[in-house]
Amino acid sequence: MPGFIMKPPMMDSLKQSHLAQTFRGSRGHLQQEYAAINSMLDQINSCLDHLEEKNDHLHARLQELLESNRQTRLEFQQQFGEDPSDASP
Incomplete structure (x- = not known):
């Protein structure tokens, strides 16, 4: 049967x-x-x-604290390094 093409069964309109x-x-x-999902991702992004x-902010505050401690240490070194006899016991 050359040229025979099998057609799929027709669906009734209810099934369609x-x-x-x-x-x-x-x-x-x-x-x-x-x-x-988009809403959750937006919330995560906001967090x-x-x-x-x-x-x-914390990094900036820690940098300020670090610089302050360096300055204080340098001041102590200069104060005690220049004239150790002035140091209180």
């Missing part, structure tokens, strides 16, 4: 309608999941931004 609703429903469900700001 059901498949179309299922597809739309699953697509809508996926869109909701993507929206929820990370806040942590980065805090980290930058």
Whole structure:
């Protein structure tokens, strides 16, 4: 039987309608999941931004403290290094 082409069975309109609703429903469900994931990622991003700001602030404060300690140490070294006899017991 050359040239014989087998056609798929025809679906009745009820099955087609059901498949179309299922597809739309699953697509809508996926869109909701993507929206929820995007919302969570936005919240995580906001938290990370806040942590980065805090980290930058702490880093700046620690740099200030480090510089202050260096200055204090240099002042003590100069004070006691220049005239050790002036040091209180």
